[in-house]
Amino acid sequence: MNDSRNFRWRVGGLGELLWDVFPTHRCLGGAPANFASHAAALGADAFLITAVGNDELGRLATAELSKLTIDTTHVSINTHPTGYVQVQLADGEPEYDIASDVAWDFCDWNSVLEPFAQTIDAVCFGTLFQRSRASRETTKRFLSATPKSCLRVFDVNLRQDFYSDDLIVDSLKLANVLKINRAELPIVLRAAGMSVHDENSIDSLLEKFDLKLIALTLGAEGSLLVTQDERNTCDAPKVEAVDTVGAGDSFTACIVAGMLRGMELSTINTLANEIAAQVCRRSGAGPAVSDQFLDSFKS
Numbered sequence: 685m686n687d688s689r690n691f692r693w694r695v696g697g698l699g700e701l702l703w704d705v706f707p708t709h710r711c712l713g714g715a716p717a718n719f720a721s722h723a724a725a726l727g728a729d730a731f732l733i734t735a736v737g738n739d740e741l742g743r744l745a746t747a748e749l750s751k752l753t754i755d756t757t758h759v760s761i762n763t764h765p766t767g768y769v770q771v772q773l774a775d776g777e778p779e780y781d782i783a784s785d786v787a788w789d790f791c792d793w794n795s796v797l798e799p800f801a802q803t804i805d806a807v808c809f810g811t812l813f814q815r816s817r818a819s820r821e822t823t824k825r826f827l828s829a830t831p832k833s834c835l836r837v838f839d840v841n842l843r844q845d846f847y848s849d850d851l852i853v854d855s856l857k858l859a860n861v862l863k864i865n866r867a868e869l870p871i872v873l874r875a876a877g878m879s880v881h882d883e884n885s886i887d888s889l890l891e892k893f894d895l896k897l898i899a900l901t902l903g904a905e906g907s908l909l910v911t912q913d914e915r916n917t918c919d920a921p922k923v924e925a926v927d928t929v930g931a932g933d934s935f936t937a938c939i940v941a942g943m944l945r946g947m948e949l950s951t952i953n954t955l956a957n958e959i960a961a962q963v964c965r966r967s968g969a970g971p972a973v974s975d976q977f978l979d980s981f982k983s
């Protein structure tokens with residue numbers, strides 16, 4: 685067994701890396717990068733597997749990742765422009781316009797990824813990155829190369845129309861943990877061939893895809909965590925939400941940190957809602973973890 689006091693978990697974000705361009709400012713984003721930065725803040729050795737362009741935004745992105753203590757060894761560089769997204773906030777809710785044919789759409793598989801994938805304890809991936817043939821293939825090969833014990837977390841993050849039933853089902857088959865929000869749930873259930881939705885749907889999904897855990901997040905109403913033999917609901921702390929960008933990613937990172945440390949399901953749920961509430965309290969998606977909060981992860 686790993687000794688959680690001395691051992692640093694190796695956690696990867698696999699997917700898009702892009703600049704979120706807001707009306708007033710620009711910040712580095714993409715769910716996998718946000719996830720990795722929160723995982724790093726919670727004490728993991730965090731990696732990002734993605735691609736940037738050979739351009740100024742690519743160099744700035746890599747420098748920013750390093751500042752967030754995310755290892756960039758597996759951020760490849762190609763001839764396409766670094767990714768970006770125009771973000772408009774409507775009542776604090778983000779709306780995204782995602783540029784096409786950018787560097788992360790061409791994240792080709794390479795031979796060093798295989799031995800690297802064999803060393804990691806958890807990896808988070810989603811649907812957007814897999815909109816291109818190359819990055820979908822890389823996702824499949826990477827996840828297939830991870831150890832059996834690795835947490836393969838599918839954080840659905842449906843964006844615009846960059847998904848299909850086939851992609852959702854393939855991703856569920858590659859995963860052993862699912863993070864899903866309320867809007868995504870009916871779409872994923874339908875893709876999985878479950879046309880009738882009731883309170884047992886989550887259990888059916890868990891069973892059908894042999895998942896260790898499903899995390900259903902409910903925005904300001906908190907979350908439901910379901911495993912093979914337990915379920916736990918948790919309210920979200922009441923907060924004045926400045927914007928909710930990245931709340932889900934911080935939630936996912938906390939779930940992973942808690943599972944790797946073997947925490948109780950109810951403790952994981954409480955901590956994940958706390959960290960996500962902290963992200964909602966301020967602008968941007970990056971980590972906002974206090975020392976007091978980090979103490980919860982020390983054993």
Ligand SMILES: Nc1ncnc2c1ncn2[C@@H]1O[C@H](COP(=O)(O)OP(=O)(O)OP(=O)(O)O)[C@@H](O)[C@H]1O
Pocket residue numbers: 841864865866901902903904905906907920921922923925928929930931932933935956957958960961964
């Ligand atoms: N208005 C809010 N007040 C308090 N907590 C919130 C609020 N919105 C989100 N959260 C917290 O963030 C968690 C994730 O939120 P949500 O269900 O919106 O996920 P998501 O849609 O995956 O987020 P993202 O936009 O980052 O993908 C919630 O379970 C909750 O803990």
Ligand SMILES: [Mg+2]
Pocket residue numbers: 839840841865932933
């Ligand atoms: Mg989400």
